Amino acid sequence: MRKTTLLIPVLVLVIAGALSSLFIVDEREKALVLQFGRVVAVKEDPGLAFKLPLVQTIVRYDDRILSRDVETLQITPSDDRRLEVDAFARYRIADVEQFRQAVGAGGIRSAESRLDSILRAETREVLGSVSSNEILSSDRATLMLRIRNAAIAEARNLGLEIIDVRLKRTDLPSANLDATFARMEAEREREAADEIARGNEAAQRIRAQADRTQVEIVSDAKRQSEIIRGEADAKRSAIFAAAYGADPEFFNFYRSLQAYRGALQGQNSSMVMSPDSEFFNYLKTTNVGD
Template structure:
């Protein structure tokens, strides 16, 4: 009998330990619930368990495991309007973490991550839309993007819109390191109802991954860019033709000038040669006129009688054949 009693005691002890002991994994926090309500101490501070092994009251207390690591939420690309009333398709993501597990549990209806991301996405979309409405396209895609992300992150965490009085009134000490490390925001600190701190969340970082234009706007811009490039190409081609005509005209002018100069030189040389020839003829003629007349007559005979069949009718007393007349010595 005693043996059975010990067995039953050990069984109950095992069951008690089984239901009383629980382990919180690294990177998680355990939020204790008693009859479905968050367990708090006498200072109204939620009971939050750190990673390790802990004990709870079986069947009365339950533990909700919440992720304490930085999480990433990918946002679906959405359409936003800039200060210039131009549409942009922006793809972004958010880095966030839980800083008040009790608030987060209550705000998300039991610590549901998907519900928390829905609330976070809704506030982020509204805040990003508001901030983008203050900038033009050039400011969004250039150096102003970092400032834009910083403003959106600050506005999400503080729930304010950049008004200094609001920032002084709310969240002045929320993100102090001491409070963050405590994983609980004291009740005496007044929290803006539109801030992420009201959900027990802190936005660690906000980033824009990609900025695109809507398809209808992109097509129009591409067509305009193509028309501009074609206009530039036509301008370059016309300038090239103009330069080609200038070079061609200059080359034709150089050719004409060189040919004219060469013709001039050839005429001068020919004239000088003709003058020298005439001078030689005159010198020879003056030296022996009769011999010159004889030579000239022989050349005339040679040119007149080309073949054996040539026939010329001329008076025998004609002076042309005087050198062929036997009576003439």
């Protein structure tokens, strides 16, 4: 009876010691086995694991991808237009042993504080080297990649792997909005004035070219018309000359008739000249008895 009484506590202690030496590693976490604060084992595979009871302790860390929002930053780009920037990063614990050595017992909270410092510094450096137009444009993937690549090396010293960095919001401070809008409006008005001036200059150039072309066309048309008229006059003169040479008497008679028609027009036409004038040669009649 006495042996049974002594055996029960021993069995209880043995069972308690056996249970305390067992622990389970979840697939979503990594575990470190610490002995007097020193890492003696790393458990990354999920399943059942063992440790020395009372001597060794277990520290667990999340193995999933984590997200960290960076506090709003005021950035001064290369063109001195201040911007308020909100960013966030996705990261994971890549080397759990190095992570423990870097942050100690502070864990995730200490790591995220140091990660914030890294992201703020790299964000200021990258965005401070470009203009605000580049930051505010829709094509910001290159800038976010530069921030990520610059922060990767420093985060690796903490045992962290930065997967992605994103800019959530890039806005002008409210105090600068009115002045910025006024400046943007002035710039647009100046650009509009420049465009109008260039348009007027082009219009004047086109109008002058059109006027010169018109003058050239009209001049060429007049020259051709004079040539045609001169050729026609030459042909007419040649025809008259040929007709005169064929029958000079008839030609003189025909020209006299044209002269009479031109001179004797209207009902009150009158002419004063000598009756013996050659103008009346074809109006004279000869008496039959004479």
